[in-house]
């Protein structure tokens with residue numbers, strides 16, 4: 317096998333969903349966010365495993381993702397679109413029975429004119445200033461919109477991964493102000509909000525990253541292992557250099573393994589010279605620069621010749637790698653490219 321393998325543990329994904337589901341009351345529905353191809357692991361496979369675990373509502377970013385998901389899930393589950401009803405989306409929304417979260421007066425007009433009676437939700441802005449209607453817009457259309465019976469009224473927290481951040485309480489208060497007394501289910505929380513406590517749960521929660529093994533859900537089980545095959549091993553004499561820019565120089569005679577994975581596979585160059593790969597439990601330092609298709613690794617200390625090394629595993633989680641590369645677990649996962657051999661189990 318000449319390319320790296322993503323080992324994807326769908327049972328761990330299902331256990332993470334159940335663990336997050338157990339954090340809110342039985343009356344609260346736990347949905348699942350599978351945008352960006354299921355955070356890189358494959359939206360269809362992920363969603364089918366989550367549906368089997370009990371998820372009945374799924375969220376994607378755009379209608380195009382909803383189409384793919386509907387084909388994978390069949391007719392029953394509810395598929396909601398954060399981006400709402402964009403121009404050109406009408407046929408997809410109608411044919412694939414998608415539920416757009418309407419974000420603006422424009423989208424409300426478009427949806428009501430094009431698909432009267434078709435289910436929809438509403439997204440409100442409670443301070444993040446990214447998606448959703450602001451208080452004054454909502455005031456203007458609220459009564460009209462409520463007569464059309466939205467299936468959900470939602471908003472999104474900007475700082476939920478920081479439990480002590482005052483923005484959380486501020487957005488919670490704003491959400492209450494904009495929605496109290498309305499006769500529709502409400503949703504405010506993604507993974508971070510679920511962990512803030514029950515007053516943030518309302519009627520439905522929308523976890524994403526925690527399902528896939530990422531922070532802020534500390535108890536998440538890892539879902540993805542990245543196994544990189546060793547293509548070649550060579551002995552390097554003291555004073556020789558390895559890789560582009562001669563970025564690493566051997567102080568001592570060394571054994572260097574070249575593995576098949578690189579920045580074209582979404583492995584950021586910012587981990588060059590900093591991350592390690594694992595042979596089982598044994599760390600092996602990454603040498604020099606990550607190149608497009610290849611990474612060089614110090615295996616001098618190993619007493620055998622492994623066939624592959626792990627870049628992501630229980631010893632180096634998506635968040636560990638993100639810290640090393642100056643990014644977040646979300647970006648590590650969603651950057652994993654198309655070239656991997658994806659193996660699912662569970």
Ligand SMILES: *Cc1c(COP(=O)(O)O)cnc(C)c1O
Nearest residue numbers: 349472506507522523524525526
């Ligand atoms: C991505 C997203 C989620 C899921 O967030 P996580 O932090 O991955 O749990 C929920 N709601 C909205 C609006 C989102 O954009």
